[in-house]
Amino acid sequence: SDNKTWSGRFSEPVSELVKRYTASVTFDCRMAEVDIQGSLAHAAMLNKVGVLSAEDLAAIQRGMAEILDDIRNGSFEWSIDLEDVHMNIERRLTEKVGDAGKRLHTGRSRNDQVATDIRLYLRGAIDVILGLVRELQASLLQLAEKHAETVMPGFTHLQVAQPITFGHHMLAYVEMLGRDAERLADARKRVNRLPLGAAALAGTTYPIDRHLTAELLGFDGVCENSLDAVSDRDFAIEFTAASALAMTHLSRLSEELVLWMSPRFGFIDIADRFCTGSSIMPQKKNPDVPELVRGKTGRVNGALISLLTLMKSQPLAYNKDNQEDKEPLFDTVDTLTDTLRIYADMMRGVTVKPDAMARAVRQGFATATDLADYLVKKGLPFRDAHEIVARAVRYAEEEKKDLAELQLVELATFSPLIEADVLPVLTPQGSLASRDHVGGTAPRQVKLQIARWKEKLGI
Ligand code: ARG
Numbered sequence: 408s409d410n411k412t413w414s415g416r417f418s419e420p421v422s423e424l425v426k427r428y429t430a431s432v433t434f435d436c437r438m439a440e441v442d443i444q445g446s447l448a449h450a451a452m453l454n455k456v457g458v459l460s461a462e463d464l465a466a467i468q469r470g471m472a473e474i475l476d477d478i479r480n481g482s483f484e485w486s487i488d489l490e491d492v493h494m495n496i497e498r499r500l501t502e503k504v505g506d507a508g509k510r511l512h513t514g515r516s517r518n519d520q521v522a523t524d525i526r527l528y529l530r531g532a533i534d535v536i537l538g539l540v541r542e543l544q545a546s547l548l549q550l551a552e553k554h555a556e557t558v559m560p561g562f563t564h565l566q567v568a569q570p571i572t573f574g575h576h577m578l579a580y581v582e583m584l585g586r587d588a589e590r591l592a593d594a595r596k597r598v599n600r601l602p603l604g605a606a607a608l609a610g611t612t613y614p615i616d617r618h619l620t621a622e623l624l625g626f627d628g629v630c631e632n633s634l635d636a637v638s639d640r641d642f643a644i645e646f647t648a649a650s651a652l653a654m655t656h657l658s659r660l661s662e663e664l665v666l667w668m669s670p671r672f673g674f675i676d677i678a679d680r681f682c683t684g685s686s687i688m689p690q691k692k693n694p695d696v697p698e699l700v701r702g703k704t705g706r707v708n709g710a711l712i713s714l715l716t717l718m719k720s721q722p723l724a725y726n727k728d729n730q731e732d733k734e735p736l737f738d739t740v741d742t743l744t745d746t747l748r749i750y751a752d753m754m755r756g757v758t759v760k761p762d763a764m765a766r767a768v769r770q771g772f773a774t775a776t777d778l779a780d781y782l783v784k785k786g787l788p789f790r791d792a793h794e795i796v797a798r799a800v801r802y803a804e805e806e807k808k809d810l811a812e813l814q815l816v817e818l819a820t821f822s823p824l825i826e827a828d829v830l831p832v833l834t835p836q837g838s839l840a841s842r843d844h845v846g847g848t849a850p851r852q853v854k855l856q857i858a859r860w861k862e863k864l865g866i
Contacts, residue, residue, distance in 0.1 A: 432489065437733075441524050445527060452615060453615070456619075470508060497512060514611040521730075526598050533592075537592060541864055547580055548864075548866065551575075555857065559572065561576070569848075570774065572848055572850060587652060591650075597641070601630060604617035604633070605636035608725060638726070643736050644711070650707050654746065682696070710738055711735075714736070769835075774837075782825070815829070
């Protein structure tokens, strides 16, 4: 016979396959602790409004404390016969405390219960993730500080463009991560609303106090429409979208680390503990971690599409489709959490090779724009200056020299405006120092930016 909580209405049990197909306990058991937290708040509220006796509340609290222990020490037995985390815990509670356990679900549905659980779970996950984003930012800032003056070529189209500092480059990622944190913190505001009290979809006949439940669970307020409360998962989609962006940022950094570690660049080295070897090529040291981050960005993008597709066209209110929200959401939380954690550590283990970067900045005429700007400051219209410098570059290329390596007499053949004061302008250091405004790559500005971030992060 079937021992389902709702089997009274049915004349035959579900088939084994249907049981497995509809059960969610194998993955939603991850919400056990928040499920218990939600139940305890619900029970306390029921007691306060006179629906549940003090003895029943005490019995529920005692039973739940034991269940929590069992779950934490791994002795709780999950059963797919009981479908999901909610019914597993409720059944166990009733086994432990009898009728009080059966009274817990008064004025509640699994629909508002699960929506509450996901929000509690996600709120906790966001707080952990926000801490990890800061940690990664701190480790990037540390690198930036060490290399506030380390010259490297900045690229556009992956072609040498203009000199920048490695510190400036790291700070670009600190900014991106800062926006990721803002997005997550903003999504958290909409996560942190209480669905409980919506019951199945229309509310309940008991004189519940939803504000009390919200307060007990640390929610900022209640979902104000019962249909919306049980049916929408937009908060999970928002979180996943913010996560996909964070992963996208990390995938860009990953791509750069992979390129920079290639001997063709040779800009950096990554500590051995983040790399692996080859089973056939003895010389290999591969940047597996950044490669995997690139790859795992695909999973998170996939989760976002899964959740959007799951919600699309769903009629109000709750539909079982929503049970499919959990695995993509949990996978996103796990992937982003692990990625941030490993990245914060890995960036601390990045060794910069300033010589290789300095060599690269001398290939590709990185200071050509500086020469054009120099001519403009001497009165030439920018377009004419551009043309003159382009000719100088062509000449230098034929001579196999960088602009800074040309003699003054050679340079002067391109314009009578070019005089001895051009020489410092054409060095990478001169180029850097002249970009001295908010957001510019001048070491002075890089240091100011680092100071601003340190203050923001309380470092
Ligand atoms: N396991 C379900 C879920 O994840 C819980 C809610 C089920 N509600 C229902 N009426 N079948 O969404």
